[in-house]
Amino acid sequence: MEEQTPSQNNWLKKVWFSVRIPFLAIILALLVGAIILLVSGANPLEAYWQLFKGAFGSWRNIQRVLEKSTPLIFAGLAVALGFKAGLFNIGAQGQLLLGALMAGYVGFAVKGLPAYIHIPLALLAGLLTGAVFAAIPGLLRAYSGAHEVISTIMLNYVAINLSDYFSEGPWKDTTPGNIVSRLPAIQPSAEIPNIGPVPVGFIVAVLTSLLIWFVINRTTFGFEINSVGLNPHASKYAGMRTKLLIVAAMVVSGALAGVGGAVETMGVVGRFQPGFNTGLGFDGITVALLARNNPIAVILSSLFLGAMKGGANTMQFYANVPNQIIDIIQGTMLLFVTAEMVVRWVFKLRKQRDTEITVTSGWGQR
Amino acid sequence: MDNTYSKTADALMDTDKSVILEAKHIYKTFPGTVANDDVSLELRKGEVLALLGENGAGKSTLMNVIYGLYTQDKGEIFLNGEPYAIDNPHDAINAGIGMVHQHFMLVPVFSVLENMMLGAETTKGPFLNKKAAEAKLRDLSESFGLEIDPHAIIEELPVGLQQRVEILKALYRDVEILILDEPTAVLTPQETEELFKIMRRLTERGVSIVFITHKLKEVLAVADRIIIMRRGKVVGTTTPAETDEHGLASMMVGREVILEVEKAPAQVGKVVLEIEHLNIHDNNQMHSVRDISLSVRAGEVLGIAGVQGNGQSEFVEAITGLRRYNSGEIRIDGKRMPQEKPRTLVEHGMAHIPEDRQKHGLVLQYPLTSNFVLCTYYREPFSRHGILNENEILRNAEELMERFDVRAPSPVTVAGDLSGGNQQKVIVGRELSREVSLVIANQPTRGLDVGSIEYIHKTLIEMRDAGVGVLLVSSELDEIMSISDRIAVIYRGEILAVLDAAEASREEIGLLMAGHISE
Amino acid sequence: TPKTPVVDEAPEGADVDQPTETFKVGLVTDVGVVDDKNFNQATWEGVLAAQKELGFEAKYIETKDAKDYDANIQLFVDEGFDVIVTVGFALGEATINAAKANPEIAFIGVDQFQGEVVPGVAGLIFDEALSGVLAGVLAANLTETKTIAAVLGTDLVPPVVNYNRGYVGGAKWFDPEISIISTYHPGGMDVAFTDPEWGASTAKQAIEQGADIVFAAAGNTGNGALIETAQHDGLFCIGVDTDQWLTVPEAHKCLVSSATKDITLSVVELIKLAYEGNFPSGNYVGGSSLAPFHDFESIITEEIQAKLKEALEAYNAGKIELPEK
């Protein structure tokens, strides 16, 4: 530590500056959770210890955390990319759901393909579905002024109805004895394998994060997306095709969410079944905000959330704590991450300029 | 203090007028800025006190402190000799202070009447009494000759009338002290004259007025006393009798300022911009530009004079590809331009200095590096195959900051942290540094102080001398007069006349701007 | 105060300090909570009832994420549980996989039809149509307006559909002229059973157009319908799955009976069999019947009793025609 050069020191400082708010927010949220646990007569230390063990106590648990993180990374990237373009994609949930559905369909209905074709094909199906479904609010936002927050909330319900319809109707699993509405299991050739405890989907997710980081920070497309998000008027003035960019950002965001759903179907569940993806898109919001829209940080915040989800059942089992506590911690965390002033006030931190996050404001405005 | 500007016998004589408001040792800081640094000022009964100073000198801040919008860090305010705590506008209104703000403070979707009533509602039981309010408004309109339709919706009114509503709003509240923060920026010379008459009528009734403006002529015409601020401090007090425009200008900026631009006769070349029979509807489907035909030639400055809100914005937006037009044709270098394609126009050598620098000109959260390539990021050398070349972008920013004298801590400072004048320089630098044949400059110096104005005027003339066609749109008559070669006057969306700048007179153009067509 | 989630109450005298010696029964819920007034709860009550009788350690875990079925079962496996009860068809696959990996453990799969026999797995299934028929016959007997209603969860879930088929079939069998108005919740799986206000207002809409008996087969949505019916004088309502007299006291005014499947009892039986070492594999059909009439005993005449008996026989003989949906 002592022999660090000043530049190394600066680098560390920079990292600390960019992570301190989320980090402290997590601490605060865990404290609030601890208080609720105490009030309801549980031992918070024991609970958190079991939570930790449940997440990292064995290779199997670690694998589960990675599995849970994988769709979160995609959902988080989807939301973060939307934020970058000034769009609040609450619809990631619906896009993810339909992505999962289509991947499930291609996964079981297309037969006789080798894995190296079938897997990409099913992923592509999820990707395209998510993209198309996200294009609707994108187009509406760009060309009719319908605010994406409201239209994507509504489309989420549409997505649920659609996926229910297909799972009960035309694509229902007709295996003898099955009574549940769901799709048949995907072909083995569409299953995404694991390498040791690491799901291949997770590796793809990490690579995708790097790619998105590069696109946002180092390409002209990223430049345009950022501009449109920060100042659509100036972007139009500068010759960017703002409406098209809004649609494009929404489409890419939806594609990411769709892949998230596909990976979930193909790597974890093994088929599409309603109710298996509940809340993933909404968790994407938490992930993106926790990561302050930085694609690399999305990996870390997904891992954190994935660990909480992965450890929850062990916590419930051994520490006798209802797992709704996870919801409470998550909500509190979101609150503290976004309400920086609370964190600043608690920890007496000074304001820094670059820490503001941009999210859209009201709807109905054009 | 420089004794040239110390109180003269004249000014001392005025002291027998009683001091109605006094601000003592006001300090006000914003993060990173000291806006008011130990400012003291006194206002006497029935006088017009002009407050003069460059941009960011702290004039509006001081007035906002007096009006209770801001709370001073230190200092006190006295009313009629008694200390008076003004913590919010409510206190100020109660004390008989009214203010017409630099930016309109009207609710756009409300009617004139609703805007009048807001904050000073007359009620009958629990309900609003619109009848009583309307009667009061009509009385007021009559006694000051300020006619207005009480039921008109603000956003549908031209800015001149909106300004009228602002003044009526202050009068509606029975003011003893009236603060006017740059009220003439959007008025024609004639409307300005009208305003001065009203001000005189008010002072005769004992109302005291603080009048802020950047137009030195107006100060000399209407003020009883003049206070000059610079960098948050009061740097002098004078009277119109003691000084002239040059005196005021150098006092404001702290150095000698050249108010007239020196330029050689224009060397006119081929036509670069041609507009034929252009018609535009605005957002409310009202005709805002009617059948305009104009052309700009290489090596000349065509000035478009007009009061704000007469269709200039729509006109410029249409030629720069930001707005669809309904009919007509636009050609650059003889080539027909498609609708709504700013990029195509940039490719054809058009530069555009937009009217609203923060809305259109800059991405405030972007660093200067990105803002400098906002229109050219997709081209070599700034990017190749869709991938940005950070080194080139940085080098470009360093070069332009040097060339256009942009004062900022570093090329990666975000644009939003720059002062208005420096922000404008970034835009000018970006637009004028690439190969262009045509410059569209819309209100390029709005709200800037004389120093910055001088610089931008000089740059525009340099472009013209280098053979570029310049279309200058401005509501500042002085600006139009001093740098245009030809002047077109726009009124209610129509070009009333195109005059040779050398032969046109201020009065003639002023009348045209008000819609009077002379024979 | 919140509920204590994991009940761990070995009866007095049982030696919990020697886990190797103790018999242990675990329960994994379907997505949802153990106190859902529905099959998760009924199953858990079965476990507790068996515990009372036999004295063993019992523990449950609530599934929050459908992907955790395996992991939750595994927690019990790791802790050396002897019997693991999994609730709901959705856990069927996870249960079979776990059973194959752990042949020494007895698995009870509630509502899990077994296509083929897997050693160590007993699929506890029910004939919902049967209790539906009885409910329909009862309703048809009691109605004065000749209009009876059913408020149903989603048709995505076969047991719900079966209840309704039985209800309609039974009522028509008794009186072909009777008019039956029934409605499924239009939402998906996630809301169909947790929307009591929808259940209540739907029941009211039916009541206002003359229905005087409301059969509610929709989990908590249905509970709303029961409570609503209780607000109207002189009407009857019929609950579902368990004896809802015990779970929805607010509906006592109208709750004449419930179309039940005997989850609790069957679970007790299966646990006992496992305890004794006679655990069966394959499908185990639990009982379906009407719950006791409680306060309404007096109005259930001999005649009605006879009709119900007759209906049971007719059904078993395949003489009652059931509609498609």
Add this chain to the structure above:
Amino acid sequence: MISKTVDKKRELSINWKLLRQVILGLVIVAAILFFNARSPEKTSAVLSSTLRYAVPLILGALCGIFCERAGIVNIGIEGQMLFSAFLSYMTNVWTGNLLLSLLVGMLTGAVLGLFLAFLSIKLKLNQTIGGTVINILATGITGYFYQTGLTTQGKLWNIPLGPLAKIPLIGPVLFNNPPITYIAILLVIFSQVLLFHTRWGLRTRAVGEHPRAADTLGVDVFKIRYWNVIIGGVMAGLAGSFLTLEGVGMFERGMTNGRGFIALAVMIFGKWNPISSALAALFFGFANAMQIQLQFMGIQIPHQFVGMIPYLLTIIVVSGFVGRSRAPAAEGIPYEKE
């Protein structure tokens, strides 16, 4: 001159709109009378079901209107409703005092309103996220603390309004309802008058459109915003209490089931106007009642498609295909005094 022509235009368009509305109203009345003649019970059943479904939506939408007219976006209505439903239920369980339970429900809504106001006004937190936080916390906390086996002690009952309740068709539908339904109807009228004919309303709308202008006229922007969000919270609280005290009489985890979000849609549908929003809510209520009625009549449509209708309609409305609605201009933007 210019303003005059504008005036004329506006008058003309209002007349057209009025005409359209009158015609639409007449068609609806005629249809109701027609069906009433054919089968009175069914008609009144469908209409009361319509009203009942609409009540929480109306109250939720009023919450949205109060908040957004003052410039605060509230997507936490769902959470406010759920929380209030829970606490008024718990109060009913503990005390059996319905009035107290109702007050607790309203108070809960108000406190959450205050919380949202504090987050968005004082901490200047992004308002959409503030609402999301309320929604997540409401699901988590009510789920955590809810326990079954509790029994409520009664629920709010119908109060027939004397002879009014005896009018055919209208009587049973409109004048024989439990209290919160009456309150909701009165609140619609009250809100309409408050917003457009009182000092408070004028100031509220000004604050939602141009807070700085209001500030310069001595209007306390923060105070107006705080109070409106709190009042809105009371409305959401009433909506929640409606579910547990008047509608069902019980609580269930997540029992609001998206009604808070549909209320938002209703608010936009109704263009931030109480009466129009109430009509929009009735329309959604009618769609729901008809969906049930069609099933009663044995007409089977895949219910997933029927279930989508309100959401698709909302999208169509916000897309401006049925007349554009314009949100308050300052909505969602924290007001900074300096």
